[in-house]
Amino acid sequence: MPRFRFHAELDDLLRPELRGRVFDHRCAESATAKHAIEALGVPHTEVGLVVIDGRSVGLDHLLRDADSLDVYPAAPHEAVAGEPPPRFLADAHLGGLARRLRLLGFDTELAGDASDRTLAGVADGDARILLSRDRELLKHRRVVRGRYVRALDTDGQLREVVRHFTLRGRMRPFTRCLECNAPLRQADRREVADRVPPRIAAGQQAFTLCTGCRRVYWQGSHWQRLRALVDSL
Template sequence: MNGPEIHISFAPELRLFVAAERRLGRTSLTTDGSSTLGHVVESLGVPLTEAGRLLADGTPVRVSHIPAAGEDIEVLGVERPQQVPGAPLRFLLDVHLGTLARRLRLLGVDAAYESEDLGDPALAALSAREQRVLLSRDRGLLRRRELWAGAYIYSDRPDDQLRDVLQRFMPALAPWSRCTACNGELADACKETVEQHLEQGTQRTYDVFAQCRSCERVYWRGAHHSRLEAIVEEALREFGDPVA
């Protein structure tokens, strides 16, 4: 680049995206004089899904702003809780976030997930078509222009991933209301109507059941219920009571 020189700094939570020499604070950058600030930010490694307010000499500007010589640019992080305009809050998770998808569904959060890798173009198009927030650890995927909305998942640990999403978006929680396998809605079911799906030991031991309206999978409080209940209780304790 052989254009105006600007000065740019990134909020601490965004510094993992940029080169090491830009992680300590304000640094100089020579631009081409025609690229937008959004393009400059992304070219330095930060997906725009993770950028909050952009300031030029302390004044908020849009991603379409073209930086002028000598401007002091600050790139702030996304304000939390993040407001997503338009459709009801729904998520789409990429192929690497299956555990997070199941935990969100456990809490009653609408979380679409494909166990097969659809590819970046198809995922971005699905996000736009169904107006879902795409959750991913793939920075390239989050930079696709057709994406409706997205968010980077900062941790590779499911516990931290779940807490991060709940803190960032504050979705309404309705535990035990969704199928963890297909994301469908659950309904109470009597034993007589689901017994053909049950093994004899389960029929003898349990009396309370729920069934998915979509895939007909049957649920009961089995051996893993205490572990799942601990996840639910912790989420409710940190992020509010379930919806009525």
């Protein structure tokens, strides 16, 4: 039967008794590398390289009993000059992460209560990177790019995604609505006077207005806390 060794962070996705060692695993007849790897708990989105007996193979490689596989994680994405910024689709359980990515200026849709098939189709059709803590969702064949988010707290999740997709140099903070994801634009005090408390209208000079839901933003204490978060990344 095929022999497997998972490297680096992929090891953490295996059952405890399989971690940190080489092991044999019986596969279904005509199983591909993708099928076998995912049966062991690792979504294909997490895999960067599969090597069999010193030769790189694709996830569609048909396994043979004599195969010995080394499975390596996907490396952090290296941005190419002129490449458009990535767009994301976060599943319904990652609402905090979605808001944080919007804070950094990234187009991030938050999935509603939809089936895995629907979410995979949306991510594929809109060329979005699917972010989820649901491994079964990420295993869907229509998911081209995705990330199984390891961190449990929102700020940790943000740091993980920023690091993995090398977002630091492509951030445009405070340019996208945290609530609806639409772009923000500059607005003067007169334009928003009837949409903010009088003391805010009188005391603030700079406002931004959501072009979608019309939410108004200004540089209050909450903005300062968010600015500190952005600067810490």
